Amino acid sequence: xxxxxxxxxxxxxxxxxxxxxxxxxxxxxxxxxxxxxxxxxxxxxxxxxxxxxxxxxxxxxxxxxxxxxxxxxxxxxxxxxxxxxxxxxxxxxxxxxxxxxxxxxxxxxxxxxxxxxxxxxxxxxxxxxxxxxxxxxxxxxxx
Numbered sequence: 092x093x094x095x096x097x098x099x100x101x102x103x104x105x106x107x108x109x110x111x112x113x114x115x116x117x118x119x120x121x122x123x124x125x126x127x128x129x130x131x132x133x134x135x136x137x138x139x140x141x142x143x144x145x146x147x148x149x150x151x152x153x154x155x156x157x158x159x160x161x162x163x164x165x166x167x168x169x170x171x172x173x174x175x176x177x178x179x180x181x182x183x184x185x186x187x188x189x190x191x192x193x194x195x196x197x198x199x200x201x202x203x204x205x206x207x208x209x210x211x212x213x214x215x216x217x218x219x220x221x222x223x224x225x226x227x228x229x230x231x232x233x234x
Contacts, residue, residue, distance in 0.1 A: 101167040102139035169200040
């Protein structure tokens with residue numbers, strides 16, 4: 092599904108360890124992907140907010156809170172991430188985000204590039220829920 096023209100989005104990037112930076116998910120690599128996608132899809136990327144050294148096991152991350160506040164203040168309509176696991180690996184936290192920001196009753200959209208998630212469609216919401224379950228399993232298996 093093509094994103095609507097002139098959509099305003101805030102990008103969110105995160106790494107939790109030095110190892111991730113060396114495995115190609117560095118903050119710079121994520122920012123580059125977001126910029127390229129937004130340019131190609133005619134999305135107005137108003138800012139990219141970063142959390143460096145924070146686990147996705149909690150929503151209490153300063154950068155994430157700034158990005159979500161930008162949605163609440165109307166500075167952006169969409170939150171865009173390179174991959175869902177940059178946002179969260181916890182089904183409960185995803186449920187909280189969906190309820191507060193990305194449900195049918197809310198005016199915000201979640202876009203995840205690698206996962207091809209766009210919460211404006213029913214299929215996008217289904218994929219989002221399946222992938223979050225897998226991400227939580229992966230986090231628990233690694234721990």
